Amino acid sequence: MNRVLPILTVVAVIVALWYAATVWMNAPWVRDQAARAGQEVTTSQLVRETLNQERPVLPAPHQVIAELWKGVSGQAVTSKRSLVYHAWITVSATLLGFAIGAGLGILLAIGIVHNRAMDLSVMPWAIASQTIPILAIAPMIIVVLNSVGVQGLIPKAIISAYLSFFPVVVGMVKGFRSPDRMQLDLLKTYSASQSQTFWKLRWPSSAPYLFASLKVAVAASLVGAIVGEMPTGAVAGLGARLLSGSYYGQTIQIWSTLFMAALVAAALVAIVGGIERVTLKRMGMAR
Known part of the structure; x- marks a missing residue:
């Protein structure tokens, strides 16, 4: 446990910083789309939309993991999508x-x-x-x-x-x-x-x-x-x-x-x- 805890702590910090960077880097696109539509974006909407964009500047960790899982287990190993x-x-x-x-x-x-x-x-x-x-x-x-x-x-x-x-x-x-x-x-x-x-x-x-x-x-x-x-x-x-x-x-x-x-x-x-x-x-x- 003494060996695992420091590793988990570092991983948790990296993931937290990654999520924060994702919100920060993807926010301009969300604000721009809201401005074009004449709407205001709340903080919760901003966070939700920046973490789930289809083509983000920086994808969120859960998006990368989902895509990785789909590419590894969601396709036949002979498929060119695998x-x-x-x-x-x-x-x-x-x-x-x-x-x-x-x-x-x-x-x-x-x-x-x-x-x-x-x-x-x-x-x-x-x-x-x-x-x-x-x-x-x-x-x-x-x-x-x-x-x-x-x-x-x-x-x-x-x-x-x-x-x-x-x-x-x-x-x-x-x-x-x-x-x-x-x-x-x-x-x-x-x-x-x-x-x-x-x-x-x-x-x-x-x-x-x-x-x-x-x-x-x-x-x-x-x-x-x-x-x-x-x-x-x-x-x-x-x-x-x-x-x-x-x-x-x-x-x-x-x-x-x-x-x-x-x-x-x-x-x-x-x-x-x-x-x-x-x-x-x-x-x-x-x-």
Whole structure:
């Protein structure tokens, strides 16, 4: 109870502020409509109408929850109106991009740790790559790949990999370098080869760093998949759902899609966390 109460308190404050902001931001439209009709609006009418507009500037929490529930349970999962259907399209690209990005990140980290030339050359370029806004590079990637006939899932996965590889590189470089000098010297006294040192010491020592970076990477990969759907004119996926909502002024649809994306990200991070607990426990490193 001591842990739940602070969380519930923060949630209650956020919801209260959200409702207050909803009334404040939607009130001008209500007053304008009343003025056009030559009527006066009471406070109770103002609150009621601002919290139940069809296309509000800021939807109320109950409107978002209702739309989210309708999109998840009110439709068949194969329906294009279903948020589950759109989430699966996005998750497919997310998982592929995450696998590519994580694998590339681990390989780069191995090269950086074992090769000074890569450390001095690749790491700065990896850092510099993250200064390029993903919204700028995503259309370029899609146009280039479309020109060679690569469409569909692959372009979105590459954009996801672009965002997810960097946390893995940084985390795994730190993890591979986490063994102290005494441990490395001990293996040298046993005449251990570089590969034996890697598999017996560096790789096990990097496990906590690996899972910490994977949690960041999987969330970044989801963002990349959503961004990758926007410039492609996709008709399915959470990114496409956001675009269609913005085209037609469906703010409630936009917010419900954002919440669905947040829930998917939380689920993916939770899955990685579950694998982390099982793995570290088997390795005797459970925290």
